[in-house]
Amino acid sequence: MPLSPDEAGRFADLLSGHAEPMVARWTELVAANLRGRLSSAELGRQTADLQRAFQQAFAAGATDLGDEAAAELRAQLTELSNHRARQGFTATETAVSVYALKDAALEALGDAANLKDYVAFSGFVDRAALFTFDSYVRVRESLIADQAEQLLELSTPVVKLWEGVVAVPLVGTLDSARAQVVMERLLQTLVDTGSPYAIIDITGVPAVDTQVAQHILKTVVAARLMGADCIISGIRPQIAQTIVALGIEFGDIATKASLADALRHVLHKTGQRSPGAKRTER
Amino acid sequence: MNEESQRLPVVTDQDVVRVRQLVRTVAVAVKLSLVDQTKLVTAASELARNTLVYGGGGEVEVTRVHNERRGGIRIVFADQGPGIVDLQLALTDGYTTGGGLGLGLSGARRLVDEFEIDTEVGKGTTITVVKWCR
Numbered sequence A: 001m002p003l004s005p006d007e008a009g010r011f012a013d014l015l016s017g018h019a020e021p022m023v024a025r026w027t028e029l030v031a032a033n034l035r036g037r038l039s040s041a042e043l044g045r046q047t048a049d050l051q052r053a054f055q056q057a058f059a060a061g062a063t064d065l066g067d068e069a070a071a072e073l074r075a076q077l078t079e080l081s082n083h084r085a086r087q088g089f090t091a092t093e094t095a096v097s098v099y100a101l102k103d104a105a106l107e108a109l110g111d112a113a114n115l116k117d118y119v120a121f122s123g124f125v126d127r128a129a130l131f132t133f134d135s136y137v138r139v140r141e142s143l144i145a146d147q148a149e150q151l152l153e154l155s156t157p158v159v160k161l162w163e164g165v166v167a168v169p170l171v172g173t174l175d176s177a178r179a180q181v182v183m184e185r186l187l188q189t190l191v192d193t194g195s196p197y198a199i200i201d202i203t204g205v206p207a208v209d210t211q212v213a214q215h216i217l218k219t220v221v222a223a224r225l226m227g228a229d230c231i232i233s234g235i236r237p238q239i240a241q242t243i244v245a246l247g248i249e250f251g252d253i254a255t256k257a258s259l260a261d262a263l264r265h266v267l268h269k270t271g272q273r274s275p276g277a278k279r280t281e282r
Numbered sequence B: 001m002n003e004e005s006q007r008l009p010v011v012t013d014q015d016v017v018r019v020r021q022l023v024r025t026v027a028v029a030v031k032l033s034l035v036d037q038t039k040l041v042t043a044a045s046e047l048a049r050n051t052l053v054y055g056g057g058g059e060v061e062v063t064r065v066h067n068e069r070r071g072g073i074r075i076v077f078a079d080q081g082p083g084i085v086d087l088q089l090a091l092t093d094g095y096t097t098g099g100g101l102g103l104g105l106s107g108a109r110r111l112v113d114e115f116e117i118d119t120e121v122g123k124g125t126t127i128t129v130v131k132w133c134r
C-alpha cells in the first residue's frame, strides 16, 4: 500500500528534524544485533547514509519504494546488502539493519508520533527491508555461483609440460560444464603458448562413457583446427576394455597408457630428447 | 532372491552422477572385478542419461541379487517418456536422435550380462540389466 504524498512530506520533515537521535539509536540497535562485527564508526556512517536516503526519498515525494524518487534509496539498500552478503552476515542480520529504523523512529518521535502515520511509515520500511533481503539473496547466490566456477577452474589446470607441449590432467566427473571449461582453457593455452601438441590425460577419470568420449573427441577436433595434435593418455586397462565394448573409436588419435609415454611419443616425433635422457649437447 | 533395493530419482545431471556413485558402491560391495565395476558403472551412466534426456526423467533401482551360484547386481531404469518407436534401430550402433554418438544403448547392452527392454510408445521405457560376479 503506497503512502499518500502528504504522509511522505511529513516523514521527510520528521526524519530531518530528528536526524541525530534517530541515527544514534538506529546505529545502537544494529550494533547490538551484529555484536561488534562491524566497527561502530562504520555502522554509524552506514545508518547516517541510509537515514539521509530515506529522508531524501520522502522529500522528493516517494510514496512507493519503486518510485523514481526512491531510486537513490534503492541503490543504498542494494549497496548495504552487497556489503553484508560479502562480509558474511546472515539474511536476518542484514534485514534487521533496515528494520531497526522503525524502533529508532518510534523512540525518537516519542509521543509526537501519530498512529496512522507510524503504520504507514512502518509499511514503507518493511518493503525496504524486504527489498534488502531480496537483493541480499541475489548477491549470495551469485557469490556461490562464482565460487562454484572458481572450483571448476581450479580443478582443470592446463599446464605447459615441455617446450611445445601442453597437458590437461582430467580428474573426476567430466560433466558438460566442466568439459566446456576444459576445452576453452586448452584451446586458449594452445594459442598463448603456440604449442603444437596437447596431451589430454584421463588417469583421474573414473569412467569414460559416450558423453565423456564425445567431449574429448570434440576437443581434439577443435585443437586440430588450430593446428595442434592431441594425444590421449592415462587409459587404464579397465577403461580401455570398457571403451572397446561400448564401441567408441578414437580413430587416428594417438592414445598412450601414461602421461610419460605420451610425452615420450611427442618428443620422439619432434626429434627432441626425452625427459630423463642424458643431455650430451646444448 | 533380492535384498536391499535402493532407488534414486533421475531428474538432473547431478542425479546421473549419483546413480554412477551408487552403482560403483554396490559393485564394490558385491566384489565385482575392477573391469566389471567399470563396465557396469559406464552402462549405468549411459542408461541413466537416456532416462533423463529421452525419457524426460525417471527412476533407477539398484538391487543386490543372487542365484544358487553367484551374486550380482540388477539395475532397473524406468521412465514414463515417449517410449522407443523402433527398438532395433535404437539398438543400432551410431543411431542417435539427440546428436550423441549413438552408442549408449547398444554399448550398454554389450557391457552387461543380461539386458531387457520393455518399451511402449507413449507410455515409457523400462530397461533392466544384470551383471554377475565371475
Ligand SMILES: Nc1ncnc2c1ncn2[C@@H]1O[C@H](COP(=O)(O)OP(=O)(O)OP(=O)(O)O)[C@@H](O)[C@H]1O
Residues within 6 Å of the ligand: A210, A211, B046, B050, B051, B054, B055, B079, B081, B082, B083, B084, B090, B091, B095, B096, B097, B098, B099, B100, B101, B102, B103, B104, B105, B106, B107, B125
Ligand atoms: N529412455 C528412452 N526413451 C526414449 N527414447 C530413447 C530412450 N533411450 C534411448 N532412446 C532413443 O534411442 C536412441 C539411441 O540411444 P543411445 O543411447 O544409443 O544414443 P544417444 O543417447 O543418442 O547417444 P550416446 O548415448 O552415444 O551419447 C536415442 O537417440 C533415442 O532416440
Ligand SMILES: [Mg+2]
Residues within 6 Å of the ligand: B046, B049, B050, B100, B103, B104, B105
Ligand atoms: Mg545415450
